[in-house]
Amino acid sequence: MKRFSGRFRSSLIIGLQGIRARKLRTLLSMVSLFLGVLAVVVVQAGASIAERALLADNELTWGYDGTRVIDMPPEQKAVDAVLAAVKGRSDAVASIGVQGIIGEPGVRPVNEGGAPIGQSWGGAVCYPDGRCEEPTGPQGAAIEVRLTALTGDIRQFRPFRPVSGSWLDFSTVPSMAPRLVLNKEAAKGFDQYDVPAEMRVNGAVANLTPRFVGVVDDGTGEPRAYVRADELATWLPNANLVNPNMGGELRVSLAPSSPIEQVLVAKLKGMGVEPYVDTINNREEQEDQLRLMRLIFFSMAGLVLLIGVAGILNVGLATVGERVEEFALRRAVGTPRSLLAGIVLAETLLTGLFTAAAAIGASALALKAVVLLAGGSHPILDNVQFPWEAGVAGIIAGIVAGVLGGFVPALRAAGIPIATVMRA
Amino acid sequence: MIELTGVTKVLKGQSEPRTILDGVDLSVAAGQSVAIVGRSGSGKSTLLSVVGLFDRPDQGRYLLAGQDISRLPERRAAKLRSSHFGFVFQRFFLLKHLTAAQNVAMALVNGQGWLPRRERRARVMQALDQVGIAHLAKNRPAKMSGGEQQRVAIARALVRDPKVLLADEPTGALDTETGTLVIDALLAATSRGCALVLVTHDRDHAARMGRIHDLVNGVLTERVPA
Numbered sequence: 186m187k188r189f190s191g192r193f194r195s196s197l198i199i200g201l202q203g204i205r206a207r208k209l210r211t212l213l214s215m216v217s218l219f220l221g222v223l224a225v226v227v228v229q230a231g232a233s234i235a236e237r238a239l240l241a242d243n244e245l246t247w248g249y250d251g252t253r254v255i256d257m258p259p260e261q262k263a264v265d266a267v268l269a270a271v272k273g274r275s276d277a278v279a280s281i282g283v284q285g286i287i288g289e290p291g292v293r294p295v296n297e298g299g300a301p302i303g304q305s306w307g308g309a310v311c312y313p314d315g316r317c318e319e320p321t322g323p324q325g326a327a328i329e330v331r332l333t334a335l336t337g338d339i340r341q342f343r344p345f346r347p348v349s350g351s352w353l354d355f356s357t358v359p360s361m362a363p364r365l366v367l368n369k370e371a372a373k374g375f376d377q378y379d380v381p382a383e384m385r386v387n388g389a390v391a392n393l394t395p396r397f398v399g400v401v402d403d404g405t406g407e408p409r410a411y412v413r414a415d416e417l418a419t420w421l422p423n424a425n426l427v428n429p430n431m432g433g434e435l436r437v438s439l440a441p442s443s444p445i446e447q448v449l450v451a452k453l454k455g456m457g458v459e460p461y462v463d464t465i466n467n468r469e470e471q472e473d474q475l476r477l478m479r480l481i482f483f484s485m486a487g488l489v490l491l492i493g494v495a496g497i498l499n500v501g502l503a504t505v506g507e508r509v510e511e512f513a514l515r516r517a518v519g520t521p522r523s524l525l526a527g528i529v530l531a532e533t534l535l536t537g538l539f540t541a542a543a544a545i546g547a548s549a550l551a552l553k554a555v556v557l558l559a560g561g562s563h564p565i566l567d568n569v570q571f572p573w574e575a576g577v578a579g580i581i582a583g584i585v586a587g588v589l590g591g592f593v594p595a596l597r598a599a600g601i602p603i604a605t606v607m608r609a
Numbered sequence: 610m611i612e613l614t615g616v617t618k619v620l621k622g623q624s625e626p627r628t629i630l631d632g633v634d635l636s637v638a639a640g641q642s643v644a645i646v647g648r649s650g651s652g653k654s655t656l657l658s659v660v661g662l663f664d665r666p667d668q669g670r671y672l673l674a675g676q677d678i679s680r681l682p683e684r685r686a687a688k689l690r691s692s693h694f695g696f697v698f699q700r701f702f703l704l705k706h707l708t709a710a711q712n713v714a715m716a717l718v719n720g721q722g723w724l725p726r727r728e729r730r731a732r733v734m735q736a737l738d739q740v741g742i743a744h745l746a747k748n749r750p751a752k753m754s755g756g757e758q759q760r761v762a763i764a765r766a767l768v769r770d771p772k773v774l775l776a777d778e779p780t781g782a783l784d785t786e787t788g789t790l791v792i793d794a795l796l797a798a799t800s801r802g803c804a805l806v807l808v809t810h811d812r813d814h815a816a817r818m819g820r821i822h823d824l825v826n827g828v829l830t831e832r833v834p835a
Binding site for chain 1: 658661664684689702706723769
């Protein structure tokens with residue numbers, strides 16, 4: 186162990202002396218290797234950022250990985266059971282979807298059926314007794330939205346991106362004028378059309394006067410609005426909250442360890458409601474795409490790195506050729522062959538590591554500059570940090586390139602005969 | 610200290626095998642100095658290669674302090690070169706990017722054991738002091754004269770306190786006066802118990818050694834003092 190330590194230290198000391206003595210050559214080695222390591226770092230950083238962006242989009246639409254979701258048919262007894270189960274809990278949020286039309290009364294919305302703004306899916310108006318009527322009257326200043334009533338802050342499960350204003354405040358007393366947070370598509374509609382603040386909800390006891398408090402990006406393309414369930418309940422009795430004839434959705438999002446899941450599922454099954462329980466796993470869904478993306482990126486980076494290795498190998502061989510006498514002399518004073526090989530490897534390894542550090546630093550700075558310059562116009566770049574995986578990949582690439590590039594020169598150095606100094 | 614008996618070395622090249630050393634007998638005790646003289650190509654350097662464990666004899670026996678080292682594996686030979694031998698060559702082989710002290714320290718940083726920096730420095734300074742150039746410790750070779758550079762090379766050979774000092778025409782590239790200083794430095798080592806084998810063309814330097822051996826066509830004969 187002591188002998189190994191002595192040789193290791195000797196290799197490092199002599200290797201560093203060699204680097205200092207041949208700064209220009211080291212720099213030349215670094216130039217070609219820099220591009221290779223930079224390619225690996227950039228590719229890894231790009232892959233990480235792209236992977237996160239891909240996952241972030243899915244998280245926006247489906248929720249964070251690991252979130253448990255229970256979907257069930259929107260039946261009255263299920264609503265009652267769900268509302269009772271999640272009441273006062275922070276680890277479970279129920280979301281109940283109903284249709285709402287905001288705007289001028291007695292007119293057909295500009296996006297019938299809750300279609301994206303500018304489109305129309307048609308649509309019937311249904312009543313709690315199951316009776317539905319085809320819409321009549323002229324199309325006017327009204328926008329149909331999917332209204333999602335929430336029993337708590339859903340953002341712990343779905344990372345809505347704030348666009349403007351604020352999110353729903355669940356800590357205050359419910360307001361008589363329900364506060365709405367629109368998604369981007371709904372906000373687009375209200376930007377384009379001048380509509381009065383009156384909201385019709387099927388089954389409500391009266392038309393409501395909503396207040397828009399904010400806009401979020403929820404990853405969906407249809408107009409949606411989010412409202413506190415207790416504020417909506419003032420106007421829409423639980424009995425009318427859902428009705429299979431009116432469409433609708435009923436979902437509970439839970440933290441993975443929430444104790445109410447088993448209770449709620451058992452209760453629903455006991456009522457004859459069949460719940461569908463699932464765990465959000467975006468990564469698994471995207472795994473094939475991510476694997477292919479990584480494969481392509483790393484093949485490209487590997488190729489560039491190979492060119493860098495060839496560069497360091499070339500310079501390494503030339504350097505050993507120039508240092509024949511030095512290595513022969515070192516052998517003459519008792520340096521074993523293995524240490525000579527170690528000296529050359531230490532030099533290329535240190536060169537690889539210095540290059541990796543430079544490439545990582547340059548990439549991190551470049552990313553910071555790109556985020557500063559283009560972050561505002563490209564949401565994908567918002568709050569992007571230099572991924573640690575890219576740093577690790579860069580260091581590994583530097584070490585691999587150093588070892589591969591130094592291997593042949595090291596063997597050659599170890600094989601130099603001592604008699605070289607006698608014949609000189 | 611060293612004892613060679615019937616050492617033969619044959620050079621096997623592309624043409625006919627050529628006998629470089631032919632049954633060489635040589636014995637040098639601690640503190641003794643021996644000069645090997647001979648014409649170019651007579652095998653002087655090959656003899657030094659065998660003595661210095663750079664090369665193995667094809668035949669014969671080589672004893673170092675009574676131990677047979679004729680057929681040592683390279684790893685053990687390297688260890689012995691480090692612990693028992695010091696080498697001085699005609700060309701100084703100083704690394705130009707290192708200072709005199711660092712060049713001397715090179716023989717200590719060779720993977721054969723590890724000395725703490727303070728001890729390393731003390732031994733380097735002692736070796737430089739022995740050859741009278743401690744004041745040049747921080748100078749690089751480019752700023753030193755030929756004689757000074759050769760004395761740095763001698764300090765490098767002495768720094769591990771060798772038992773045998775091998776010098777291959779160490780004054781070949783120096784003027785007479787400087788050469789004399791270099792021989793003085795080498796002989797000073799013998800007074801500390803080191804055996805010295807000097808290969809030289811210079812009669813005057815050879816005459817300062819305890820014994821002179823002639824090497825002619827691979828055959829070594831001791832010159833009888835007049």
